[in-house]
Amino acid sequence: MTTTTPSQISGRPWWRIPQRHVPVLATGALLLVMYAVGVSQYRAFSNVQVIFNVFIDNGFMLVVAVGMTFVILTGGIDLSVGSVVAMTAMVCASLLQAGVPAPLVLVIALLIGPTLGFLMGAVIHFFEIQPFIVTLAGMFFARGMCTLISKSSIPITDPFWTDAAQQRIGDPKGNFVSISVLIAFAVVVVAAYVLAYTRLGRNTYAIGGNPQSALLMGLPVAKTRIAVYTISGLCAAIGGILLSFYTLSGAPLIAVGMELDVIAAVVIGGTVLTGGSGYVFGTVLGVLVLGVIQTLITFDGSLNSWWTKIVIGGLLFAFILLQRLIGIRKK
Amino acid sequence: MSGRQPVLTMTAISKSFPGVRALDGVDFRMFPGEVHALMGENGAGKSTLIKVLTGVYSNDSGTIELAGAEVSFSGPMQAATHGVSTVYQEVNLCANLSVAENIFIGREPRTFGAIRWGEMRRRARDLLARLDIHIDVTQLLGTYSLAVQQMVAIARAIDIRARVLILDEPTSSLDAGEVEQLFRIMRQLRDEGIAILFVTHFLDQVYGMADRITVLRNGRLVGEYPTAELPQLALVEKMIGKDLDVLEGLDEQPKRELAAIEASTPFLRAEQLGRKGSVAPFTMTIHAGEVVGLAGLLGSGRTEVARLLFGADRADHGGVLINGKPSPLRNPVTAIGHDIAFCSENRRTEGLVGELTVRENIILAMQAARGWLRPIPRRRQDELVEKYISALSIRPANPEMPVRNLSGGNQQKVLLARWLITEPRLLILDEPTRGIDVGAKAEIQKLVVQLSDGGMAVLFISAELEEVLRLSHKIAVMRDRQLVTELANDDTVDAVRVMQTIASGTHHEGPNA
Numbered sequence: 001m002t003t004t005t006p007s008q009i010s011g012r013p014w015w016r017i018p019q020r021h022v023p024v025l026a027t028g029a030l031l032l033v034m035y036a037v038g039v040s041q042y043r044a045f046s047n048v049q050v051i052f053n054v055f056i057d058n059g060f061m062l063v064v065a066v067g068m069t070f071v072i073l074t075g076g077i078d079l080s081v082g083s084v085v086a087m088t089a090m091v092c093a094s095l096l097q098a099g100v101p102a103p104l105v106l107v108i109a110l111l112i113g114p115t116l117g118f119l120m121g122a123v124i125h126f127f128e129i130q131p132f133i134v135t136l137a138g139m140f141f142a143r144g145m146c147t148l149i150s151k152s153s154i155p156i157t158d159p160f161w162t163d164a165a166q167q168r169i170g171d172p173k174g175n176f177v178s179i180s181v182l183i184a185f186a187v188v189v190v191a192a193y194v195l196a197y198t199r200l201g202r203n204t205y206a207i208g209g210n211p212q213s214a215l216l217m218g219l220p221v222a223k224t225r226i227a228v229y230t231i232s233g234l235c236a237a238i239g240g241i242l243l244s245f246y247t248l249s250g251a252p253l254i255a256v257g258m259e260l261d262v263i264a265a266v267v268i269g270g271t272v273l274t275g276g277s278g279y280v281f282g283t284v285l286g287v288l289v290l291g292v293i294q295t296l297i298t299f300d301g302s303l304n305s306w307w308t309k310i311v312i313g314g315l316l317f318a319f320i321l322l323q324r325l326i327g328i329r330k331k
Numbered sequence: 332m333s334g335r336q337p338v339l340t341m342t343a344i345s346k347s348f349p350g351v352r353a354l355d356g357v358d359f360r361m362f363p364g365e366v367h368a369l370m371g372e373n374g375a376g377k378s379t380l381i382k383v384l385t386g387v388y389s390n391d392s393g394t395i396e397l398a399g400a401e402v403s404f405s406g407p408m409q410a411a412t413h414g415v416s417t418v419y420q421e422v423n424l425c426a427n428l429s430v431a432e433n434i435f436i437g438r439e440p441r442t443f444g445a446i447r448w449g450e451m452r453r454r455a456r457d458l459l460a461r462l463d464i465h466i467d468v469t470q471l472l473g474t475y476s477l478a479v480q481q482m483v484a485i486a487r488a489i490d491i492r493a494r495v496l497i498l499d500e501p502t503s504s505l506d507a508g509e510v511e512q513l514f515r516i517m518r519q520l521r522d523e524g525i526a527i528l529f530v531t532h533f534l535d536q537v538y539g540m541a542d543r544i545t546v547l548r549n550g551r552l553v554g555e556y557p558t559a560e561l562p563q564l565a566l567v568e569k570m571i572g573k574d575l576d577v578l579e580g581l582d583e584q585p586k587r588e589l590a591a592i593e594a595s596t597p598f599l600r601a602e603q604l605g606r607k608g609s610v611a612p613f614t615m616t617i618h619a620g621e622v623v624g625l626a627g628l629l630g631s632g633r634t635e636v637a638r639l640l641f642g643a644d645r646a647d648h649g650g651v652l653i654n655g656k657p658s659p660l661r662n663p664v665t666a667i668g669h670d671i672a673f674c675s676e677n678r679r680t681e682g683l684v685g686e687l688t689v690r691e692n693i694i695l696a697m698q699a700a701r702g703w704l705r706p707i708p709r710r711r712q713d714e715l716v717e718k719y720i721s722a723l724s725i726r727p728a729n730p731e732m733p734v735r736n737l738s739g740g741n742q743q744k745v746l747l748a749r750w751l752i753t754e755p756r757l758l759i760l761d762e763p764t765r766g767i768d769v770g771a772k773a774e775i776q777k778l779v780v781q782l783s784d785g786g787m788a789v790l791f792i793s794a795e796l797e798e799v800l801r802l803s804h805k806i807a808v809m810r811d812r813q814l815v816t817e818l819a820n821d822d823t824v825d826a827v828r829v830m831q832t833i834a835s836g837t838h839h840e841g842p843n844a
């Protein structure tokens with residue numbers, strides 16, 4: 001072991017949790033409490049399928065939230081994701097309707113989001129414009145494209161899509177998840193790996209910590225910044241495809257305001273809005289929290305579904321306060 | 332050395348910023364295996380020359396040759412891959428990453444693109460051990476002191492197989508022991524044939540380390556000299572371009588009698604004031620018109636004392652009397668209400684707002700003290716700002732310049748001006764002359780004497796003993812987070828005696844022991 005002197009060690013006993021992990025743990029604890037409440041109130045809640053359904057219903061959102069995590073880690077924000085999700089679904093639906101083969105449709109759909117993200121990232125970096133403004137423009141652009149493609153919803157009947165939508169992967173007891181859930185998990189695992197074990201990931205944290213320092217340390221700030229918006233675009237595109245699996249249609253006004261839910265999930269998951277601190281795992285928990293709230297309110301049956309929003313609002317507030325308190329304590 | 336080829340030659344480098352010609356036709360060269368000091372006043376262009384060399388800024392004209400081949404780096408990383416490794420003036424690392432990562436980010440050991448964390452940590456530990464720093468490298472950098480952060484930045488730079496190592500004011504936040512540690516490494520690297528560019532405002536460090544000195548003044552080259560052929564006085568004259576009369580006159584003035592000053596009720600009396608884990612309870616008085624020096628090694632608790640007296644940290648022991656009345660200092664707002672001002676050592680994180688202009692930054696504290704509803708008339712602002720810009724020779728003397736664009740030393744002066752302008756009754760100065768050139772340092776010292784003569788109480792914290800000795804009426808000595816003793820600064824007290832007091836005691840540990 002290394003020797004340390006009082007002025008240098010942070011004076012943390014081994015059982016104390018490092019402060020950077022507190023938000024994630026708080027989210028985890030919250031999730032457990034909510035689950036316990038659910039189980040104690042409603043007998044059916046303890047059914048494993050309830051949890052699986054949370055994943056099935058929120059798989060696309062999880063993927064989008066993972067992309068958002070990258071952006072927020074750099075201290076940026078991406079407001080375009082909801083519209084990009086809708087646009088991707090619309091593009092899929094309309095191309096399939098026009099008879100384009102499914103594999104080609106997938107490729108095209110997976111290209112549009114990242115391209116838009118790349119362009120937004122480049123504008124943000126090279127023209128030094130606020131990410132808020134640039135991605136707001138991206139949001140309007142993508143939403144506009146949706147209605148340009150079609151003013152009304154387009155159904156999807158392609159066999160590949162319907163297969164994907166109906167495929168059930170489950171255990172012998174009859175519990176199951178959809179393909180989307182597996183894809184979402186794959187995205188989570190890859191993203192966690194990228195953030196923890198690649199230079200791109202570490203540079204993302206560095207830029208969020210201090211962009212000026214990152215530059216003077218010789219890190220590729222431009223590349224990284226553009227990359228995170230591209231990744232967010234890619235995740236939104238994947239999310240759009242998963243959504244089209246889920247709804248088997250493309251609708252111009254779907255996923256309106258989704259970007260805000262996604263940001264809420266990321267923040268509740270412990271990622272700090274000013275960047276530099278957070279984990280994909282936290283984001284998974286954040287999405288689950290939102291999903292479980294929704295499920296609880298559905299189970300209740302008597303509550304208006306807008307209660308979801310109210311609870312999310314309260315939680316968001318609580319978590320931002322928590323981050324703030326930790327930030328102050330650190331000083 | 333003369334027969335050898337320079338490893339680096341910069342020729343006729345010019346660089347302008349809007350409204351400022353930071354470099355004007357500067358030539359600069361370095362030979363392998365030398366320590367080369369780059370000297371000049373605050374704002375002379377030292378850091379700019381370094382940033383042009385390493386591609387942070389592009390030069391308007393001039394050429395850079397590295398080992399005979401012309402180069403033009405796109406940024407610090409490319410410069411590093413060509414063997415030019417740099418520690419910039421301010422600690423430029425990421426507080427939210429671990430120590431190990433800060434050393435290796437961008438150059439992490441990898442297999443198939445995957446970072447090998449274990450190896451990275453091990454190598455970070457080894458590297459820091461070379462600098463005699465033994466810390467947990469998995470902790471976030473932000474949890475360590477500025478001095479440790481500075482050493483980490485240096486560790487990052489020396490790990491790169493460099494031909495040219497650039498250190499822009501690396502010693503400004505280090506204590507004597509750490510400086511010696513750094514010098515040992517520098518000598519070792521120099522003997523390995525690395526050319527080291529060294530910027531500092533400590534003249535004794537220059538004469539202790541440098542083989543050769545290049546002097547800049549106002550963005551122009553004054554000359555390049557072997558250290559042995561340039562006596563200290565001549566160096567200072569070349570830097571400030573005039574005779575040294577500003578530096579004189581302080582020592583001759585007799586200090587006012589301590590007994591006379593201390594006859595009245597003290598302005599502030601700290602009674603067994605302390606805080607767990609920060610400073611052991613201490614008692615201290617500061618009278619109007621008195622300069623109390625706070626001496627001690629880095630990490631001995633000097634800053635912590637200041638923070639307690641300013642209410643920046645909450646005391647959990649003892650209390651404070653102001654003008655004889657118990658006045659708990661709960662937070663900085665109450666302290667400011669009692670006319671206490673605190674000029675922090677940490678100008679980057681606690682001080683200046685880079686986007687605001689020099690004038691706005693200077694006015695900030697005064698405006699806050701008056702309340703935002705009573706704006707200071709613009710005429711008055713201009714007057715005050717003008718006064719302090721010239722008193723502290725802030726350069727460029729342009730009140731409308733964003734502070735971010737000022738050189739490091741000039742930023743420090745702006746911060747000082749901000750607190751001076753509020754005309755506090757107790758001014759706490761934590762390392763006010765750090766990173767400030769000789770001329771301005773003397774100006775600041777003179778100012779402190781003037782202010783205390785005018786009745787201001789001053790708590791003066793500095794790592795430089797001479798400075799403390801020159802200014803203080805009495806000296807409080809800190810060791811291991813305790814106030815060990817208070818010395819009346821009379822004829823019997825000199826640097827040796829204070830050093831002994833700092834060092835004495837059976838169980839003494841420096842911050843890096």
Ligand SMILES: Nc1ncnc2c1ncn2[C@@H]1O[C@H](COP(=O)(O)OP(=O)(O)OP(=O)(O)O)[C@@H](O)[C@H]1O
Nearest residue numbers: 348353373374375376377378379736737738739740
């Ligand atoms: N980004 C910038 N924009 C505008 N002006 C700048 C910028 N950087 C530096 N300057 C100006 O260039 C001049 C030289 O600054 P520089 O930082 O090189 O000084 P220095 O010699 O390193 O001083 P110090 O000893 O205080 O660090 C100063 O007048 C400064 O105000």
Ligand SMILES: [Mg+2]
Nearest residue numbers: 378420738739
């Ligand atoms: Mg400088």
